[in-house]
Amino acid sequence: MARKLRIWVDRTACVGNTMCETIAARSFRLNADRQSEAIDPPGDSEAAILEAAENCPVSAIFVEDAETGERLFP
């Protein structure tokens, strides 16, 4: 079974580039300020979520294993 992920977006860093939402639309959405926020629980595969995090141009996305707390990105 796929492990549960905890994702968060640093609002002070996010520039609303929307690449995360493009890559993993069931895990990221835009708020009223057009900044990204994580959807809980995320609805994409771990691979898609990590790809979204890696493609954030300002490294604003953080991903952890929700149970162990292990940092998966960055």
Added chain:
Amino acid sequence: MLNRVRIQDDMFTPDVIADPYAYYGRLRDEDPVHWNETYALWVITRHDDLVWLTRHHEMFSSAVFKNDPRPPYPDIDESDLGLYDYVRNYQGDQFIQHDRPQHLEMRRVMHSYFTPKQMEAWRPFVVAAVKELLDAAEAKGEMDVMRDLATPLPVLVIAQMMGVPPEERGYVRQLAEKLLYIGRGDYDRMKPLTEGMRGMIEYVSPLVDKRIVDPGDDFISVLARGEKQGVFTRHQVLVNTSLLLLAGHETTINLLCNGTLALLNHPDQWDLLKQDPAGRMKATTEECLRYDAPVKSIQRIASEDVEMRGKLLRKDDRVRWFISSANRDPDAFAEPEVFDIARHPNQHVAFGSGVHHCLGATLARVEGQEVFKALAERFPGLRVTTDTLEYQPSITFRSLKSLPVTWH
């Protein structure tokens, strides 16, 4: 009249070029959504407005050249309008001159090449290149930061990424200098501009031909793949190769020069950096980007009627937003006129914001960090040796003409 603030509207005068902060700062304070009668465009100067505008890309088209039927500003000679058609056609094929959905498709071809992780992998190359350039300067005993460091470094890096042979880098820079006429006001600018564009297309054509047949891991191969995927036409591959060659270095040149100048003009901050160059290089680079940003302004075209601060921007109106004023907005930054390399947070908009946020931002940051660090480590006594600094007469770029320094 409420809607008309009497501020002279010529944005190309020597005083506005020399000090954009006074002029655009006054607009920001007195008339933040300003109708510039002379050039028939809206001038947007507040930080929050700039962020809002860039995040609402569906209301403000980036396809400026395609969607603006008016002749260019300032005026050009009527006999040059044919050349301007060439410019429109060329510029119009740049990926940054597109809106969604095409923009997203185009950006995705390139985006993963420029991730922070991928760009970090270039850091050792940047460090080695900085060392080599500073070794040469040290041997010579003097340096023009513009000529000897800020120009060759980013040209070297982007040329390496794009697989441009070392001996051709000088020629690429020559062409790039002609392309910079895009942001200038010279009456006869169409001639050098189109020469640069034609020269670039001619220069990159064989490079692209080669990658279509025999792709490598360089960036032109990435663009060539975009053609195979049906995202780009050949002309678009050529134009975007040229764009990346230019954008990949011109803006960074300005970061390196303007940042070095800011540091040397503020001895207390220069001292602070010297105490811990490796630890402070990142925050320093961010403050340099904020304080004297490489790009001053970018244009859009309104896609619909939009109201901003009680003014009605009509569909097809030109809208130009100013990084230079937004980065000094007192509502966004404490003591915005103070150069503070420990500033935190620092939500400057030097790279824009939203879906068009600068593709090469991380690369520019890496180059800035390594240059400011190396200068602080190697040349603690660095100082500027002239009182007369001149800037290129561009509305787009904040470009010094030269920056002579000594360390003796």
